[in-house]
Amino acid sequence: MRRGKPELFVAALILILLASYVWYTRRVINDLRSDARRSSQMYARVFRAYADTSPGATDAALLDLTKSIIAQGVPIVVISPTGEIGPHANIPFEDPSHPVEGNDPRLRSYIEQLAALNAPIVDANGGKIYYGDAAVVRGLLIVPVLQAITGAILLIAGLYVIRTRSDAARERLWAGMARESAHQLGTPLSSLAGWVELLEDRGDDESTRTVTRHMRGDLERLDRVAHRFERIGREPKYEPLDVAEIVARVARYFQARVPTLANTIAIENTGAPDLHAVQGDPVLLEWAIEVLTKNAIDALAGRGGRVSLTADHGVEPESVVIRVADDGPGIPSEIRSRVFEPGFSTKQSGWGIGLSLAKRIVEENHGGKLVLAPSEQGATFEIILQ
Numbered sequence: 270m271r272r273g274k275p276e277l278f279v280a281a282l283i284l285i286l287l288a289s290y291v292w293y294t295r296r297v298i299n300d301l302r303s304d305a306r307r308s309s310q311m312y313a314r315v316f317r318a319y320a321d322t323s324p325g326a327t328d329a330a331l332l333d334l335t336k337s338i339i340a341q342g343v344p345i346v347v348i349s350p351t352g353e354i355g356p357h358a359n360i361p362f363e364d365p366s367h368p369v370e371g372n373d374p375r376l377r378s379y380i381e382q383l384a385a386l387n388a389p390i391v392d393a394n395g396g397k398i399y400y401g402d403a404a405v406v407r408g409l410l411i412v413p414v415l416q417a418i419t420g421a422i423l424l425i426a427g428l429y430v431i432r433t434r435s436d437a438a439r440e441r442l443w444a445g446m447a448r449e450s451a452h453q454l455g456t457p458l459s460s461l462a463g464w465v466e467l468l469e470d471r472g473d474d475e476s477t478r479t480v481t482r483h484m485r486g487d488l489e490r491l492d493r494v495a496h497r498f499e500r501i502g503r504e505p506k507y508e509p510l511d512v513a514e515i516v517a518r519v520a521r522y523f524q525a526r527v528p529t530l531a532n533t534i535a536i537e538n539t540g541a542p543d544l545h546a547v548q549g550d551p552v553l554l555e556w557a558i559e560v561l562t563k564n565a566i567d568a569l570a571g572r573g574g575r576v577s578l579t580a581d582h583g584v585e586p587e588s589v590v591i592r593v594a595d596d597g598p599g600i601p602s603e604i605r606s607r608v609f610e611p612g613f614s615t616k617q618s619g620w621g622i623g624l625s626l627a628k629r630i631v632e633e634n635h636g637g638k639l640v641l642a643p644s645e646q647g648a649t650f651e652i653i654l655q
Contacts, residue, residue: 578592
């Protein structure tokens with residue numbers, strides 16, 4: 270549903286609802302036809318009894334009429350003029366092998382239920398006839414409820430389709446802009462690579478070689494960023510990953526670019542031996558780790574501190590945990606549940622998409638988990654991969 274075609278789900282739901290309505294309508298029609306048939310037979314039986322002068326014909330006709338009335342399924346309880354419970358039929362709690370007696374308290378309670386449904390009929394002798402609803406009537410009573418539920422389901426499904434289509438269109442727009450940006454970056458990157466190569470050829474002193482080496486590293490990073498933009502909106506490329514090496518590569522990149530004089534930030538990296546190789550996209554996973562590391566460094570801006578990147582064995586067999594921890598001010602408890610929301614940021618200049626992007630890469634593209642783990646100091650994010 271998330272990446273498929275929700276229209277198919279809505280269409281299937283509508284077809285199921287329509288089919289159920291057709292089936293239920295046919296059933297109601299058949300029940301009404303059966304009632305009409307019984308009424309016609311009762312009418313004919315009465316006139317046959319009028320014409321039949323044989324002994325016992327009247328009693329036989331009355332017995333047949335009684336059976337026809339019972340066959341309609343309408344609950345009936347007759348009360349005599351003296352208030353005694355007389356004949357009754359179609360009582361829901363009556364067992365054919367153990368008929369309900371007139372003094373049964375359940376019968377008295379059921380009479381009150383029948384009176385609440387329909388006003389009793391008073392016969393000429395002063396007695397009363399309490400009756401309920403036929404099965405077809407009870408079924409029709411729930412039709413408005415079913416229609417309301419169906420309408421609500423269709424409304425929710427329609428809103429979901431509209432929202433999904435809107436999100437998909439927005440994602441296609443962003444993916445197209447990202448790929449176009451990557452395409453536009455190609456030319457200046459190639460030009461800069463040429464200038465750096467020229468500086469490397471003409472650089473005679475150690476300081477120039479150091480600068481060009483860092484420039485070369487930045488160019489390689491820009492090239493990786495452009496390559497990442499090209500991957501947005503496309504299917505990830507899965508391959509066995511050396512998680513420890515990816516984490517170490519991210520750590521080395523930031524170690525050469527964090528403050529080392531005022532407000533020193535130390536980037537530490539540790540990797541457990543013999544980590545299980547997980548399947549994933551190395552470009553996207555490195556991107557997610559860089560997002561977490563950059564956030565940790567931003568949390569230490571103006572004060573200095575330590576950022577720790579570790580790759581370790583997970584609790585579950587063949588799982589790997591990547592931790593990015595800092596000893597900064599941490600994340601207040603009242604906003605910890607919102608840090609992964611798109612657009613939410615505690616930085617004035619932040620867009621609020623870094624953590625949501627990292628979570629999507631980890632969970633949707635790699636089937637893992639990205640969580641904000643409890644920590645005594647600072648903030649600790651964990652990427653759990655299988």
